[in-house]
Amino acid sequence: MKLAKLALLTLTSLVLFIGCDDDPGEGQLRVNFEMTQDGTPINLNEDYTGDQITAMRVEKLKYYLSDIKLLGANEALKSVEVVDFETGRTSFTFNDVQEGTYSGFSYRLGLSAEQNGSDPLDYETGHPLSASWGLYWSWATKYRFILMEGRGAEDGALDGQGDDFIISMHPGADEFGQAVSFSRSIEIVEGEIRTLTIQIDVDDMFDGPGGLVDLPTENQTHTTPSDRDIALKFIQNFAAAMTLK
Secondary structure (H helix, E strand, O other): HHHHHHHHHHHHHHHHHHHOOOOOOOOEEEEEEEEEEOEEEEOOOEOOOOOOOOOOEEEEEEEEEEEEEEEEEOOOOOEEEEEOOOOOOOOEEEEEOOEEEEEEEEEOOOOHHHHHOOOHHHHOOOOOOOHOOOOOOOOOOOOOOOEEEEEEOOOOOOOOOEEEEEEEEEEHHHHOOOOEEEEEEEEEOOOOOOEEEEEEEEOOOOOOOOOOOOOOOOEOOEEEEEEEHHHHHHHHHHOEEEEEE
């Protein structure tokens, strides 16, 4: 009997050892975001010639991502994150990602209705939904999904003269969240970092499936009834302007 129990214990230990040895390892996923024009990087406060007007400059750009996933994974990598080019918060590393081959990467540009109804006072400074990112509208008790601000000029010179105009795009509403998904074989290897780079084209964000945002006349939106159509066009175009490289 003792020998039988010993044999059973040895067999159980062996099975557990083999099972543990077969557990999948973990790697890391790094995701970088950058502004580009036809694949060439564009920095904040850098003047460039746009498709519509001859002088453009992006001075601020920040936006929300939510429900961030690897396609084929059982759960999200993160429920919410904020990208802020002004502070250099344009790269994220997700640790403890189960090794394997995934079929793509996805997220929502913007927030879910539940997240959009959050109270920023419930979050500590630095949390994406805290007030520290300047994306909460106290007057609307909602969040801006994107904050894009800059300047444009039709005469080719951003010189502070009368033909310069301010660009201020602040879309945000429960139903404005945009699903963004990239089909790509993504292999996570134990102990290694897999890097993805997502580019946002500065021309395509104003002209895409949402329709043309005519910058000389449609350069301001705060998602009020009078400019809601501009906000919707812009966020739809912005989502489509994102490409995985």
